[in-house]
Amino acid sequence: MKRQEGALRLMMEQAQLGDATAYRTLLEQLSSLLRAYMRSKLTQMGRNVADAEDVVQEVLLAVHTRRDTYDPSEPFTPWLYAIARYKLIDHLRRSKMAHAEGPLDAAEAMSDGFDHTAVESGIDMEKLLATIPQHSQRVIRDVKLDGRSVAEAAAREGITEAAAKVRIHRGLKAMTVAIGGRLWREDR
Amino acid sequence: MKTADLINRLTVDLKPVDYRRASRALGLAFAAGSLAAVAAICLTLGLRPDLREPHALGFLLLKLVFAAGVAATAFLLLLRFARPGQARRSSNLVAALPFVGIVLLAALDLYVTPGAQWAALIAGHAWPKCLVIIPVMAAVPYALMVLALRWGAPTDLWRTGALAGLLAGGVSASAYALACGDDSLPFVACWYSSAILMCGLIGGMLGQRLLRW
Missing domain, CATH: 1.10.10.10 (Winged helix-like DNA-binding domain superfamily/Winged helix DNA-binding domain)
Incomplete structure (x- = not known):
């Protein structure tokens, strides 16, 4: 994780400046990091692992729409995982509600x-x-x-x-x- | 949709972004909220008439230091809470400092005052007014902060909402101080603090709904 931090951070800074190539590489690497994270969290919680990909996509979308909330003077991974946790909790809450309603x-x-x-x-x-x-x-x-x-x-x-x-x-x-x-x- | 397709879509036509946008929005909302609160007090209650007297002016400044101090510390914390991953690294206890300060001063004041006068010092002339007007006038600054937070991405909604509430309460109390004629430290420590903390509590509860993204 430590070794990744530097590379991810650099790509994010480039992406904020509008570099689409760096951004694509970043999103691809993030999706595999997030996939592993969501799978382990969902199994840990005894939830449906098949949902992992949906949550990964929700996080990627959030990373995209909120990419200006990353402050380049701060570390990148805490930013990413704070969003990942937030979207995971959001997903769990919504899937619970879906169970109750339908x-x-x-x-x-x-x-x-x-x-x-x-x-x-x-x-x-x-x-x-x-x-x-x-x-x-x-x-x-x-x-x-x-x-x-x-x-x-x-x-x-x-x-x-x-x-x-x-x-x-x-x-x-x-x-x-x-x-x-x-x-x-x-x-x- | 496949994740690869999503990435394709997101990388097409990538626009540069400015990471300072969230902070700027919060700063603007803070300024606009303060102006709105001061204008509202001037138009409704009016400034206190005895501002020429040094005693009155001194107490006004003291109230301002306390209330604006609450608003300022809440603002500094909000700048961090508006961005994912920064909340945990900031020490939230800073927000309590102005309260600790005023309570200590009030305790000192009570210590040197005979017990028979305590009730009058604490109750002042208009504590219910203080307790009602500060939270009511905090509504506009709070709404502005919540709007500004849409440019951020808060992940701890309760605390972020509570900070926005404290900020709004501090702004509102600063404005109310311009009209308030109750000049005693225990009064400020008791009623100003309660009113501002109430704003924080309500702000936190509303924040959980209003700040979702």
Whole structure:
């Protein structure tokens, strides 16, 4: 990080003067730094790692629109990570609100981003399923393991499709939290 | 959208930027807010009539040093809080110095005064007026600071808002001092401080909503 600081700072100063080439290199390097940062933060918090790229883009956009708030006499990395943290918290707050208002979309997004292979390779699915409530277990088993449609699973449980989605969403979320720490360690 | 596409878009037609813009906006807002507060006091309450007397003038200066001191320290801190990554390195305790100073002076004053006169020293003539007018008149300077902060990128919204509130309260109290005829140190320490701190508290709470970007 220390070695990067000097180079990044120089590129930022050039970018502030209007040097597009330096700016492009800067943004490319920032995006890989930010990607690593967001992935580790999101896994640490047991959140959906698939969101990392969205947050990276939000930060790049913020770096762009607020690039004049960087004071060249100050170090660059604290400036960058203050924005990164701010946008990450913003993202977490908004995704929480989205869950409360529209659990259906969130359930879909969550199940799309759910990486079965990663789980099946290292973690016993049955043990993981056992950590969540039984009514969620049955629906997740139906839809995610046995390949039934959500409508079928809902009919078997005698509940609405929406309720089934909510159960899947909550269950997967709980499972993600349960494996979060482990996946994060494997990432490194 | 792919991140590479985003970078393409952002680097096309890159314009040079001036990093001093945020500080300049804050400075302008500070100046405009001060003018607005002084003008409002002159038009409504009017200057205190006894300004020729040395005693009155001395107390006016003391109030100004305190209230303007609060505004000035809040302004210096805001210059840092408006930029990401600088907030933590600044020592926020500076903002407390004017308050500590006035409270010490007031304590000293009470120490040398017989206890029977304390109540009169503290209550003064018009403490409710002081407590209402300072926060009300702080609204315009606060709004101007919040507008100016749009050119910055504050990441600690509560503290940034609270500093903007303290600044507005300090500006408003300085203007109120031009009209206020209550000349006692305990009065200033008690009611001016409370009014300004109230501005800081309200400013912090509003800031969390108003300063988002």
